[in-house]
Amino acid sequence: ETGVTQSPTHLIKTRGQQVTLRCSSQSGHNTVSWYQQALGQGPQFIFQYYREEENGRGNFPPRFSGLQFPNYSSELNVNALELDDSALYLCASSSTTGTGWYFGPGTRLTVL
Amino acid sequence: LAKTTQPISMDSYEGQEVNITCSHNNIATNDYITWYQQFPSQGPRFIIQGYKTKVTNEVASLFIPADRKSSTLSLPRVSLSDTAVYYCLVGPYRGVNFGNEKLTFGTGTRLTIIP
Numbered sequence: 699e700t701g702v703t704q705s706p707t708h709l710i711k712t713r714g715q716q717v718t719l720r721c722s723s724q725s726g727h728n729t730v731s732w733y734q735q736a737l738g739q740g741p742q743f744i745f746q747y748y749r750e751e752e753n754g755r756g757n758f759p760p761r762f763s764g765l766q767f768p769n770y771s772s773e774l775n776v777n778a779l780e781l782d783d784s785a786l787y788l789c790a791s792s793s794t795t796g797t798g799w800y801f802g803p804g805t806r807l808t809v810l
Numbered sequence: 811l812a813k814t815t816q817p818i819s820m821d822s823y824e825g826q827e828v829n830i831t832c833s834h835n836n837i838a839t840n841d842y843i844t845w846y847q848q849f850p851s852q853g854p855r856f857i858i859q860g861y862k863t864k865v866t867n868e869v870a871s872l873f874i875p876a877d878r879k880s881s882t883l884s885l886p887r888v889s890l891s892d893t894a895v896y897y898c899l900v901g902p903y904r905g906v907n908f909g910n911e912k913l914t915f916g917t918g919t920r921l922t923i924i925p
Contacts, residue, residue: 702853729909740897740915741854754912788853792909799909801853 702791702802710808711779719774719805721789730772732764733788741788747772784809814898819920828885830919832898835879842904843874843881846897893923
C-alpha cells in the first residue's frame with residue numbers, strides 16, 4: 699500500500715506567476731484535502747474534494763483552485779502568486795470509512 | 811469548533827516521560843480530542859484520539875478528565891526521535907467524520923528532546 703505522495707518537493711516562483719502542485723492519494727482513498735502551512739504555524743485548511751467535486755472550502759481567495767481526477771489524484775492551482783503564498787502545501791487523503799486523514803510530505807513553495 | 815490552547819514549546823531529556831496539556835474550554839458534546847505529530851518538512855501524523863477518561867496505544871496515552879475541558883498527551887520514555895511539533899485538535903473527528911471533516915490545527919507545541 700503506497701502512502702500519499704506529492705510533487706514537486708520544492709518549488710521557487712516569482713510574484714504574479716501561477717503554480718500547480720500535485721498529489722496522489724493513498725490507495726483506496728476517495729477524499730482529498732489541501733492545507734497551507736506557513737512557517738511556525740499549524741496547517742490551514744484550503745479545500746476538500748470528494749469524487750471530483752469540491753465539498754468544503756476554507757478562507758482562501760478564488761485564485762486558489764483545485765481539481766480531483768477519476769483516479770482520485772489531485773491538483774492545487776494558485777494564480778497570481780503573492781509573497782505570502784510562500785508555505786508548505788500539504789495534501790491529505792482519506793476514505794469514507796472513517797479511518798482518518800493521511801498526509802503527504804508536502805511541497806515547499808517559495809515566492810520571490 | 812472549540813479553540814485549543816497548548817504551550818508553545820517544551821524541552822525534556824531522553825528517557826523521561828513527557829506530558830503535554832491542551833486546554834479546550836468550549837469543547838462540544840460530539841467533539842473528540844485528537845493529537846497529531848509533525849516532523850520538519852513532513853505532513854502531520856495521527857498519534858491518538860479519545861473522548862473521555864484514558865486511551866492508550868503503542869505510542870502514547872491520552873488522559874481526559876470528566877469535564878473534558880482539557881486533555882494531556884503522555885509520551886513515555888522519550889527519545890531524540892520524538893522531537894517534533896505536537897498538535898491538539900478538537901472536533902467531530904470520529905467514525906465516518908474522521909476523513910470527512912476538515913481538521914483545524916492550532917500552532918502546536920514544539921517538543922525538543924535533549925540528549
